[in-house]
Amino acid sequence: MCSIFASHQRWLMALAGFALYCGGIDGEPPGIHANRFANYIVDRGIASHNTALSFLQDMQTLGLLRYVPVGADRRARPMEPTEEAVKQLAKWLSIHLCMLDRLDGGKRNALFARRPELISVLQPAISVGIIQSDALRHPGETFDLFTWANSGGVIMDYLISRAGKIDPATQQAIVGRIAFTDICRRFLISRTHAKRLMNRAVKMESVGWTGSSGRSQLWLSSGFIQEYRNYQAEKFAIIDAAWENTRGLRHTRRPRAKQAFTSAVPSR
Numbered sequence: 001m002c003s004i005f006a007s008h009q010r011w012l013m014a015l016a017g018f019a020l021y022c023g024g025i026d027g028e029p030p031g032i033h034a035n036r037f038a039n040y041i042v043d044r045g046i047a048s049h050n051t052a053l054s055f056l057q058d059m060q061t062l063g064l065l066r067y068v069p070v071g072a073d074r075r076a077r078p079m080e081p082t083e084e085a086v087k088q089l090a091k092w093l094s095i096h097l098c099m100l101d102r103l104d105g106g107k108r109n110a111l112f113a114r115r116p117e118l119i120s121v122l123q124p125a126i127s128v129g130i131i132q133s134d135a136l137r138h139p140g141e142t143f144d145l146f147t148w149a150n151s152g153g154v155i156m157d158y159l160i161s162r163a164g165k166i167d168p169a170t171q172q173a174i175v176g177r178i179a180f181t182d183i184c185r186r187f188l189i190s191r192t193h194a195k196r197l198m199n200r201a202v203k204m205e206s207v208g209w210t211g212s213s214g215r216s217q218l219w220l221s222s223g224f225i226q227e228y229r230n231y232q233a234e235k236f237a238i239i240d241a242a243w244e245n246t247r248g249l250r251h252t253r254r255p256r257a258k259q260a261f262t263s264a265v266p267s268r
Contacts, residue, residue, distance in 0.1 A: 001088055003062065005154050008137075008147035012046045013055045015127040017065070018089060021080060023124025033076040044131055059085075090119055093126075096239050103236075108243055121246050122239075129238035136234050140227030142206040149197055151189045158186065159207070160228050163220060172208075172219040180214045 004014050016025075017037055024030040026040050038052040047055070056079070059065035064085040068078045081089075097109040112118055130136050138144055146156035162175035183194045195214075201207040206224040210217045 003058070004064075005157075006151045007149060007153055009047050009051075010055060011153065012044075012131060012137075013041055013052060014059075015123075015130055016040055016044070016046065017056075017059075018081060018085075019124040019127035022120045025124050025128050032079050034079070035076070046131070064088075086119070089123065090116060093119060093122065093239075096236065097243070100236060100240055100243070118246060122242050125242035125245060126239055129242060130235065133234060133238065136231060136238075139231040139234075140223070142201060142204055142221075142224040143227040143231060145200055145204065145206075146197070150193070151187050152197055154187055155183060155194075155197065156228070158183075159218070159220060160225070162218075163225065166222075166225060168222075171222050173222070173225060174210070174217050174219050176217055177215075178218045 003010070005011055017032055019025045020030070020032045020037060020040060022030055026036070028036070034053055034056055037056060038049045041047050041052040042049050046052075056065060064082055065079055066082055068080050070077060094109055094112060097112055100106060101108050101110075143156070146152035159175060159178070162178070163173045164175075166173045180191055180194050180198070183189070183198075184191050198207065201224075202213075206221045208219055208221075209215070210219065
């Protein structure tokens with residue numbers, strides 16, 4: 001699953017694919033096939049046509065996407081996410097709903113556990129909100145450095161997770177000793193790639209070591225941490241807005257979107 005979060009580009013493509021399948025966010029009926037997906041990705045400036053097609057191939061290889069039985073039109077082979085893909089998306093959404101509940105004492109995740117089919121309504125709205133948000137596409141220079149590099153996104157999450165409680169008055173937050181070998185082993189990347197990425201961040205004065213590079217404690221700059229905070233705040237705001245809109249749809253009894261994943265709903 002880390003391969004999907006390996007870069008912001010791949011994560012945006014994953015969101016778009018699910019949203020096309022669930023909600024037809026390009027103005028067409030819900031569904032996904034290769035050219036439709038690639039066209040949407042190119043039109044939103046996420047990736048090139050070839051990169052989009054390669055991503056679909058990767059998802060098939062990983063067992064997260066598959067072809068459905070061919071219909072009358074053999075020119076467009078429809079695809080669908082597998083049960084495992086839906087399970088992982090539901091887990092991702094559940095984590096974020098839990099976090100929102102912790103902020104305001106809500107019961108979002110409890111309702112989602114009882115109504116897992118809500119994912120087919122929530123996911124398209126969340127995806128569109130994220131894809132259209134400049135604050136999420138480009139939160140800041142350091143964030144962009146990590147999240148648009150291969151495996152950079154998960155490295156950034158790992159570094160931030162080491163920060164713990166942060167004094168807002170400090171300019172640097174010590175996150176402990178982190179060696180290049182630790183990063184390479186954890187995320188299955190080359191030492192050359194890890195060093196290149198971290199060295200660029202060092203030149204930006206976004207990260208640094210208290211002593212020798214890779215052999216002493218690492219610190220993160222307050223600016224880098226604030227970019228990450230801003231990103232998370234915007235993402236949670238989008239998810240919460242999608243949740244509130246979904247509640248509004250139920251309260252006014254408007255027609256619900258076609259339920260997807262009827263054979264792939266995660267267990268309650």
